[in-house]
Amino acid sequence: MNTPNSQMLLDRADQALQLAIAAGADDARVYASRTREVEYTGRDGTVESVKEATSSSMDLVLWVGGRFSTHRTTSLQPERLRAFVDEAVALTRALQPDPHRLLPDPALYDGRTTADLELVDSTIDALDSARRQEWLGALDAVLRGDDRVISATAYVGGTLSESALVSSNGLQGTDGGTQLWVGGDVTVRDEGDKRPEGSWYVGVRQMDDLPPLDEVARLALEQATIRIGSKKGPTTKTLMVLDPRTASRLVGRLIGSMNARGVYQGRSFYAGKVGEKLFSDKITITDEPHRPRGLGSCPYDGEGIASRTRTLIDKGVVEQLYVDTYYGSKAGMQANGGSSSNVVVASGSDKDFAGLLRDVGEGIYVSSWLGGNADGTTGDFSFGVRGHHLHKGHVGAPIGEMNVTGNFVDLFGRLAAVGNDPWPFRSTMVPSMVFEGVDFSGA
DSSP: OOOTTHHHHHHHHHHHHHHHHHTTOSEEEEEEEEEEEEEEEEETTEEEEEEEEEEEEEEEEEEETTEEEEEEESOOOHHHHHHHHHHHHHHHTTSOBOTTOOOOOGGGGTTOOOSOOOOOOHHHHTOOHHHHHHHHHHHHHHHTOSTTEEEEEEEEEEEEEEEEEEETTSOEEEEEEEEEEEEEEEEEOOSTTOOOEEEEEEEESSGGGOOOHHHHHHHHHHHHHTTTTOEEOOOEEEEEEEOHHHHHHHHHHHTTTOBHHHHHTTOOTTTTOTTSBOSOTTOOEEEOTTOTTOTTOOSBOTTOOBOOOEEEEETTEEOOOBBOHHHHHHHTOOOOBSSOOOEEEOOOSSOOHHHHHHTOOSEEEEEEEEEEEEOTTTOEEEEEEEEEEEETTEEEEEEEEEEEEEEHHHHHHSEEEEOSOOOOSSSEEOOOEEEEEEEEEOO
């Protein structure tokens, strides 16, 4: 994938690779990157901060006499690379050997997609100051469009990331992409000293996928105002309904220990479970790295292993885990790529969030997570939540100061319905979900 600085980064990476071999390294992998970030933040009608930064770095991975090490520099100047590489090779010689530190089998580099994934939009990087400030103003006009607003923050941020990756066993590639994020945070006045807060942010690869700014700001304001009058939630066991945003975060937790590292270290409840049915047959999860414009789309992973679409969970059955070269070697598992891309939960019906609600009697709609913890070894979790009572398919009074507790295997075994409205503004794309018999603790 070509970006404005692709060739320069590839040249620098290749130069460092050749210097490493000349200095005595048996093998090497080099990752060179450049990132430009521009962020504008407005608060209560004025521009509060502007950040514009361009950074470059190089990661050098070395194998010297059975020894392994990684090194980083922020300088890509050709005249400085030799000293950096020579010192890195010398330091590596002093380490202990590690037979599990290996370069991937070169066969895993093959089959890299040549499709245009539409990850770069030059108009995002070219947005000028006047346009960004105009957008802040448009967001602010809606964010503060309620007499109960105490303060409001608008945000417009964009990045252009570029990289090159080479290795001594035949890998060579470039990658990159743009992202544009807009949104806002709102604090409103409630009874006494209560100050409900709400936020809404969206991120896209291409400018024409950005929703209308007034819609984004309206949703941020709504997230705060619907909290007015919130009371402590009950202790109960009932239906739990998640919208696509909250469902996305929960699924991110579900797959957090779905990797060879966790299995080898004894910190994954997926250990020994590949091929077993752990969850409801209503959940199917795939990893789709080649989705056009996907926030997690990529041609290869951090080791250069060609990305491929793969099924992680099929109708509740665990099909495969993420396996990198190192922990794959230690755990006796075949490397297939150790990191996620676009995690997609398959739609389970023809209904969106509103449609699922119409089928729900009494229950609790969780609108956001408020911290908590999850044990990757057992799957046990306890999360703070806030949300709303549900009554006859309608969203009712707001509730907070409550926790939801349980175990991921049990919870996703209770998955009763999945909608058709995946959240598109995150690399974990999940529709609305309904769970039965969930334990809430509150008043």
